[in-house]
């Protein structure tokens with residue numbers, strides 16, 4: 082048997098590159114068509130059981146022709162995606178991605194770069210983005226940043242850096258101890274669930290973050306924050322961190338970041354901002370004032386895969402004090418020691434700033450997106466999604482059968498058909514199954530709300546209109562007896 086290194090039985094490269102090229106071009110053309118014609122498709126459709134069953138197959142010991150595997154993708158994967166590329170997708174906080182980002186993903190896959198460290202241009206691309214983000218948020222030189230999966234991880238890193246600031250890098254070896262057990266953090270009651278999770282994962286326990294009541298516009302009540310901090314100090318506990326939210330997941334409310342920054346300065350607390358989607362409001366001149374004060378944060382979590390429209394995943398964390406950030410993660414290991422020259426040069430490495438050693442090239446799709454569209458155009462698309470929210474708010478206010486539960490704060494509107502929770506839950510499920518639109522639900526002041534979040538750059542007024550008309554039709558079809566005003 083021929084097992085020389087050249088044997089196609091050993092390498093995974095194709096025996097015939099031209100065949101691969103033809104198949105690759107076909108796949109690329111298909112995906113470009115998929116995006117170009119996305120509006121013609123349903124937003125989402127349920128996965129038939131027979132299709133689900135296909136993903137319970139035996140281990141594929143033998144190979145299958147690429148064309149055949151692709152055929153399975155075409156028939157059983159692509160039609161049953163979540164639909165966040167579709168303009169009718171209005172659920173949760175999902176970005177729409179772009180064709181440019183998709184092409185960049187292909188290039189990144191080809192290079193197969195590992196951005197944990199070493200001296201190569203992909204690392205410089207990520208450094209370029211760190212520098213751009215630093216300037217965007219007016220952080221000083223010496224600030225650090227890195228790509229992570231998403232804001233869940235970016236917020237976790239923010240909490241870990243705050244832990245180092247409070248307890249020194251010794252905490253990494255010795256654990257929290259008695260001193261660490263007294264530390265308390267504060268975030269609005271509307272903060273994302275990943276904040277208590279970050280406290281849990283950091284060893285503090287999720288109870289160590291105090292949920293601070295929100296005012297009627299969904300922002301952290303700063304009087305209540307001051308009371309909670311004073312109460313904890315009086316009880317012998319040690320406040321160390323306030324997490325402000327730029328864009329709450331439920332309603333899009335933005336905490337008063339400027340005031341929180343002042344409070345943190347006066348009280349000697351660290352200030353972290355969860356700006357998962359709201360932070361990129363800085364790209365729009367009209368919206369930028371809403372996040373005023375974000376530039377005073379000690380650290381910021383944000384996602385390029387939401388309002389930045391970079392394909393998943395592209396979370397990012399920015400830290401004012403790069404040394405502190407590095408102290409939180411760097412550890413010496415002989416086999417990872419950077420050199421002054423050669424491929425093993427290029428210190429500090431990104432693996433010194435986060436938990437991942439192997440890291441993909443998320444920076445490339447972000448670099449392509451930012452360069453190809455330019456920040457101003459992305460800012461305009463962000464502002465447009467807020468205009469859509471205002472349009473929907475106006476539409477709901479004008480329609481007697483609909484009730485506004487949370488006005489458009491940013492890009493999110495919560496409303497409902499004037500009927501009970503059960504009817505509204507059914508309307509949303511029916512909407513999803515109709516393929517017309519995919520809003521999500523939340524609870525506002527005890528009432529189940531239809532929650533429309535405009536994140537996708539493809540969504541237009543006509544899509545909002547289709548959703549409203551469908552809600553009215555499905556509400557009537559649900560046999561609801563609407564309670565008119």
Ligand SMILES: Cc1ncc(COP(=O)(O)O)c(C=O)c1O
Nearest residue numbers: 174231232233273328330357384
């Ligand atoms: C305010 C907020 N914070 C954090 C997250 C978590 O971000 P990710 O899903 O990128 O981990 C989200 C997600 O929607 C969010 O809206």
